[in-house]
Amino acid sequence: MARIVIIGTAHPLRGGLAAFNQRLAEALQQEGHQVRIESFSLQYPGILFPGKSQYTDEPAPEGLSIRSRINSIHPLSWIRVGRALQQEKPDLIIIKFWLPFMGPAFGTILRLAKKNRHTRVVAILDNFIPHEARPGDAAFTRYFSGPVDAFVTMSRQVLGEVEKALPQKPATYTPHPIYDLYGEAVSKEDACRKLGLDVTRNYLLFFGFIRAYKGLDLLLQALPQVTDGTIDLIIAGEYYGDPAPYEQLIVANGLEGRVHRFTDFIPTDEVRYFFSAADLVVQPYKSATNSGITQVAYHFEKPMVVTNVGGLPEVVPDGKAGFVVAPDPAAIADGINRFFEGHYSTVFQAGLREEKAKYSWKTFVDVILQLAGRPTT
Secondary structure (H helix, E strand, O other): OOEEEEEOOOOOEOOHHHHHHHHHHHHHHHOOOEEEEEEEEEOOOHHHOOOOOOEOOOOOOOOOOEEEEEEOOOHHHHHHHHHHHHHHOOOEEEEEEOOHHHHHHHHHHHHHHHHHOOOEEEEEEOOOOOOOOOOOHHHHHHHHHOOOOEEEEOOHHHHHHHHHHOOOOOEEEOOOOOOOOOOOOOOHHHHHHHHOOOOOOEEEEEEOOEOHHHOHHHHHHHHHHOOOOOEEEEEEOOEOOOOHHHHHHHHHOOOOOOEEEEOOOOOHHHHHHHHHHOOEEEEOOOOOOOOHHHHHHHHOOOOEEEEOOOOHHHHOOEOOOEEEEOOOHHHHHHHHHHHHHOOHHHHOHHHHHHHHOOOOHHHHHHHHHHHHOOOOO
8 A cells, every 4th residue: 555645636626637636536545545635725826717716615525635735826835735745755646737837836845745765756747838838838847847756648749748858757648537427427308408408409519618729719610510400519618718709709600599608617516417418529629638528528428529639539539439620610510510410429339438448547547656666456
């Protein structure tokens, strides 16, 4: 049994990062390890947070130890946490890195913790080079990377970036595991009733925080080119930017009656209704490394249309679990048309189940422990 600390977002903070870290902690506990999450007292200062709230009203996950002590902009908190970990001497620190802004805090904590000459550090990288560049990104990422012993990436693109920047450090790719914390699917009838939708329509689903690189604008331009007029779009996720350009596209393309907006944060216990109502999940990203949305779609066994950017084609085999298309409106519309015209909903079911079976949390945990030099079960 190893004593493990996960550093990263957790309850009462919300979103995919918290869900990932909490599910990882559960998977490690299931393998017999002693696990704690070291989270934030302040993750982002309000001026830097684009959403409505960083916090959830949902109850804390059962069976997890979470301490919220890291203030991302308060160096004294970094020193306190780093020194506490130095004294505690965990066998392994697993740290989730997604944004260079966190580099100074994480780099300081890790440098102090590793003064105990015992603790190993494995970083899980969502991104190494961020989608939206800011001054200081490269320096912050270098500072974070210094005390890390090994890296796990969830796309081959990020693996290539790490190997080029840090050839002396071990790094490996393993895909994002299934997000299986959202409960079981319900019938389309029940889902549409819950969401106030017409069950006789077919639905595309764009799910998750709405940011520029995720290409919702491309999907809104594609929708008028979808030939079947019974196909509507569900937008389910909070705007992380100005909604006006998207609203203008909806009006300009005459889509008011075909676009159903649920643009507040989607609580955990409501996610299943959106995926259960959907016939097809669309990820029209302009750039990507990996996406947790893909793994939610696999959990609910929903076919996908994804763009051929970053790591998306690695986990959605074209013609088996969905279609991979170019990131432009005409190609996205063509993928949607092929799906519905070819009645692929049934065709893709076997492929979805086969792919889904590859993405277990045990496999993911074993990769981390092997990199850290810890025994696996």
